[in-house]
Amino acid sequence: MSRTFLVSALNQLWLPVLVIVLLWVGTAGSTNFYFPPFGDMVGAMGANLAHGGLLEDLWFSLKNILAGLGLAIVVGVLAGLIIGEHRRLRESLGPVLDFARATPTVAFVPVIILTLGIGATPKIFLIFLGSLWPILLNTISGVEGINPAVLETARSYRIPWQLRLRRVILPGATPQIVAGVRVALSVAVVLMVVSEIYGSPVGLGNFILRSGSSFAVTDTWGGTLLIGLLGYGLSVVLLAVEHVLLGWYFQRPPRVRRNTQGLALLEREALTR
Amino acid sequence: MSDSDRLAPLSVTGLHKSYGHHAVLADLNLSVEPGSFVCIVGPSGAGKTTLLRCLSGLLAPTSGSVRYGDRPVNQPLAEIAVVFQDYRGSLLPWMRVRDNVAFPLEGRGVSRSARRARADECLAAVGLPGVGDKYPWQLSGGMQQRVAIARGLAYDAAVLLMDEPFGSVDAQARFDLEDLVLRLRRDLGITVIVVTHDIDEAVYLGDRVIVLGGQPATVIDNLTVDLGQDRDQIHTRALPRFAELRTRVLTRIRGGAAAPDPAPPAQLDVSRT
Ligand SMILES: Nc1ncnc2c1ncn2[C@@H]1O[C@H](COP(=O)(O)OP(=O)(O)O)[C@@H](O)[C@H]1O
Ligand SMILES: [Mg+2]
Numbered sequence: 001m002s003r004t005f006l007v008s009a010l011n012q013l014w015l016p017v018l019v020i021v022l023l024w025v026g027t028a029g030s031t032n033f034y035f036p037p038f039g040d041m042v043g044a045m046g047a048n049l050a051h052g053g054l055l056e057d058l059w060f061s062l063k064n065i066l067a068g069l070g071l072a073i074v075v076g077v078l079a080g081l082i083i084g085e086h087r088r089l090r091e092s093l094g095p096v097l098d099f100a101r102a103t104p105t106v107a108f109v110p111v112i113i114l115t116l117g118i119g120a121t122p123k124i125f126l127i128f129l130g131s132l133w134p135i136l137l138n139t140i141s142g143v144e145g146i147n148p149a150v151l152e153t154a155r156s157y158r159i160p161w162q163l164r165l166r167r168v169i170l171p172g173a174t175p176q177i178v179a180g181v182r183v184a185l186s187v188a189v190v191l192m193v194v195s196e197i198y199g200s201p202v203g204l205g206n207f208i209l210r211s212g213s214s215f216a217v218t219d220t221w222g223g224t225l226l227i228g229l230l231g232y233g234l235s236v237v238l239l240a241v242e243h244v245l246l247g248w249y250f251q252r253p254p255r256v257r258r259n260t261q262g263l264a265l266l267e268r269e270a271l272t273r
Numbered sequence: 274m275s276d277s278d279r280l281a282p283l284s285v286t287g288l289h290k291s292y293g294h295h296a297v298l299a300d301l302n303l304s305v306e307p308g309s310f311v312c313i314v315g316p317s318g319a320g321k322t323t324l325l326r327c328l329s330g331l332l333a334p335t336s337g338s339v340r341y342g343d344r345p346v347n348q349p350l351a352e353i354a355v356v357f358q359d360y361r362g363s364l365l366p367w368m369r370v371r372d373n374v375a376f377p378l379e380g381r382g383v384s385r386s387a388r389r390a391r392a393d394e395c396l397a398a399v400g401l402p403g404v405g406d407k408y409p410w411q412l413s414g415g416m417q418q419r420v421a422i423a424r425g426l427a428y429d430a431a432v433l434l435m436d437e438p439f440g441s442v443d444a445q446a447r448f449d450l451e452d453l454v455l456r457l458r459r460d461l462g463i464t465v466i467v468v469t470h471d472i473d474e475a476v477y478l479g480d481r482v483i484v485l486g487g488q489p490a491t492v493i494d495n496l497t498v499d500l501g502q503d504r505d506q507i508h509t510r511a512l513p514r515f516a517e518l519r520t521r522v523l524t525r526i527r528g529g530a531a532a533p534d535p536a537p538p539a540q541l542d543v544s545r546t
Binding site for chain 1: 368
């Protein structure tokens with residue numbers, strides 16, 4: 001058990017380590033103004049975090065993305081459960097939802113900044129708005145995709161609706177909800193940066209904009225690296241949550257697992273937004 | 274609720290059921306006395322599942338009525354537990370076996386410890402002590418069907434409705450499950466209605482066999498199985514009376530008259546799918 005874990009961990013680690021080493025060594029002697037040595041970028045990130053105010057920017061961004069995403073999960077899952085459970089509602093909301101999904105949230109940035117100003121609120125709202133659709137739509141289709149035999153069982157054993165929602169519908173839709181959150185996370189990181197580039201005195205987006213326009217290229221790279229690390233860190237956290245929530249789903253023999261091709265499609269679609 | 278309310282005949286009068294223009298059941302009448310074991314047999318596609326769903330209150334008849342005692346069965350009743358054909362789909366994969374068995378009790382507000390005790394008791398009754406902490410998909414098909422039966426028992430119903438309960442398990446597990454259900458009926462005094470396409474199974478299990486036939490299907494025969502209460506896989510099936518009864522059912526299913534030929538083709542069983 002621990003041996004296979006070790007092997008698998010090593011198997012996952014060797015390539016990232018190799019890439020970092022190659023970057024570090026390969027760019028060490030760079031004199032190009034726009035592409036400073038990788039080591040310098042990491043150094044700049046560290047220095048700015050320690051005493052350049054980058055920590056405040058990181059904290060600001062992290063708070064916004066967590067608030068926006070958290071709100072989107074709560075609203076998207078609740079609304080998705082309700083819409084998914086009611087066929088009529090689903091049918092009449094279909095066109096609206098498709099339109100909302102087809103409109104890139106980035107297009108709302110100017111309007112939202114105009115109406116909500118430049119504080120944290122418009123950013124949280126923007127992240128919320130962009131993350132909402134993949135979560136909402138995935139929740140709806142997750143509810144729709146629940147095995148009819150499961151629903152029939154719940155009905156024949158007279159399971160009251162609150163219990164049915166909590167113990168049948170929600171867990172049944174969770175594999176797809178989680179896939180939706182994964183998509184939402186990548187959308188949220190993009191929106192976090194964009195919202196801070198347009199009209200914001202703080203945040204990681206603002207940091208790279210500020211340092212970039214004052215030609216502190218190494219700092220800009222450091223900030224970009226930190227954004228990447230933030231996104232990666234959040235997706236690792238999500239993966240861990242996923243494994244806790246979906247132990248039953250991943251451990252089941254593959255033949256009984258629901259076909260996840262639909263999920264992959266949805267995910268790709270959302271990523272091209 | 275008084276015991277006389279709990280134990281009541283389940284009766285069907287003038288039942289018709291159509292899906293759109295496709296009439297499946299027509300003018301179907303039957304009555305099942307409390308404590309009896311009735312098998313409803315018919316070829317695949319005859320409308321057995323449709324009938325069972327009408328009996329359980331999951332499906333509304335197009336016309337006619339289903340009554341439990343003097344109450345109409347127009348929704349699932351607390352007195353009727355259903356064991357579905359698709360046991361894989363009807364056990365919730367995100368719940369452990371014990372929680373699956375106890376789930377109907379959760380809807381009745383039974384305390385956690387009482388639920389747990391009752392679930393373990395029912396699992397023991399179906400010969401599965403000690404699997405409560407496993408997930409259903411970790412068990413074999415026959416064991417999963419036992420869990421589904423345990424859930425029916427935990428529901429504490431007076432009537433157990435089973436739809437081709439042993440159709441998809443291997444022969445040995447099937448014999449064991451048949452004897453299990455016979456024993457449960459004897460020990461608990463419950464009414465059991467089994468729907469099956471397997472003529473031998475119907476004769477082996479039932480006090481009475483109801484034969485469905487025709488398009489749309491109706492009751493074409495209703496015979497008492499006078500093989501006594503104590504049945505035995507080896508000896509009961511070897512009795513001349515057993516052969517006579519199965520021949521009569523087979524003849525009826527294949528469109529013959531009620532009186533069977535004296536020299537039946539003993540090994541034919543066209544109804545197996
Ligand atoms: N929900 C449904 N909608 C339309 N037709 C159905 C539905 N369920 C069953 N049928 C049809 O009704 C007939 C009887 O089906 P069913 O009751 O499942 O038979 P059995 O259980 O005896 O095999 C079949 O022809 C089937 O195609
Ligand atoms: Mg059927």
